[in-house]
Amino acid sequence: MLDDKKDDIFLSRWISGELSEEELLEFKSHPEYEYYAKIMAGADALDLKDYDADKELSALKSKSSYTAKENSNSVIKLWPYIAVAASIAIILGIFLFNPNESFSTDYGEQLSVTLPDGSEMILNAKSLASFDKENWKENRMVTLEGEAFFKVKKGSKFTVTTENGEVSVLGTQFNVQSQNSFFEVTCYEGKVSVANKENKKILTAGKGYRNLENIEPESWVFDIKQPSWLSNTSSFRSIPIKYVFKELEEQYDLKIKTTEINLETIYTGTFPNNNKEVALRTVFSTLGMKYSVSKDSKTVVLEK
Structure with missing residues (x-):
């Protein structure tokens, strides 16, 4: 998410078309650029007509002899513009001040994300992760769909929650993959707790756990230092x-x-x-x- 007042000014300059080519290229590479673009595209689709305030004021004065009913009609015509402006403001407000950070990868992509406490999360292809940055100190929790490798700084409990189960640690390195009926966790450093409907397991470095559809859950040991997909x-x-x-x-x-x-x-x-x-x-x-x-x-x- 963009940051505070400086970024509000940056967004304002983008909306008004004042960014340089270099700034625009940098902004388009931002992970949330597409969301801002969609919001503005939606506003453009409303096809508002230009509103000339001086012209409308003159017209209003020239109609001062109209009945109260006629005057009320002329005022009502202004509401679509006010309503649209208010709607856009509300949409932008909800988006800009939403405390959740969200990151995703496309086909064949990897993405490295530094979490608020300095922990690192690396997403594999076609994965989605989100977390609440506002309350991160009190609740270090990442929601994951797909696969990610984590290097967690020591501190309060750190949890990765998925559709298939939860992984909790205090400080360690581990990999989580959760897609549809596939759930696999491998621990590379420290110790992790894995919990799902079927089991609760404690994994130490060099141990893995997997739960697949129609197959008995299994555990195994390994001696590699990181998941192979990172290379x-x-x-x-x-x-x-x-x-x-x-x-x-x-x-x-x-x-x-x-x-x-x-x-x-x-x-x-x-x-x-x-x-x-x-x-x-x-x-x-x-x-x-x-x-x-x-x-x-x-x-x-x-x-x-």
Whole structure:
């Protein structure tokens, strides 16, 4: 979110078209630029006519002999302008003073976010995270949909809440992935508490926990120092291929057609997140599957 008075002036200059080309380019790279643009687009769509105050005042004086009813009608005509202006002010006010910070990533993107206490959150592709910056000291809580790696500064309880469960720590490094029926937590430093409908687990460094649909929850140990996706490699350990295909789609903006394919087939392996051809060849050759790619490179069709 933009900050205080200086940023209010910056927004005002943007709305009035006074930003330099360099300032405009910098502003367009801001994570919340699209939301401001949508608000202004909505205001422009109202198609208001220009209002000439002096002209309207003169006209009003010339009609001073009209009846009270006629005068009231001329006043009523001003209300659409007032109502629209008030609506825009309310919308901007709610948006600008909303204490929640929200960050998201697109296909194949990663985003590093410094939280208010100096903790770090790195989002993987197609992920969304938000938190209440106003009450961060009292409530260090992040809501996550997707995957993120956290480096948490020591302090009060830090919680990552997802649709599939919660992860709580005091200070540590850990990774959380929660999408649809997929829930996985790996601890790289310190200790984390993982709680969902099925279980409550304590993970120390080098331990992981996973809960998938129709599969018994499982725990395992590992000896790596950080999740592989931070170095542009997606890794999988004994996991149904439907989750591997989902990761391919999110990293490369693809649609994989899987007609008559057993999506519960178990896969262990990796693929690069920065080379689509190598990624597809690696996964499907490992599985012994033939495939073809559409002309627009957006669709992968698996062959029996």
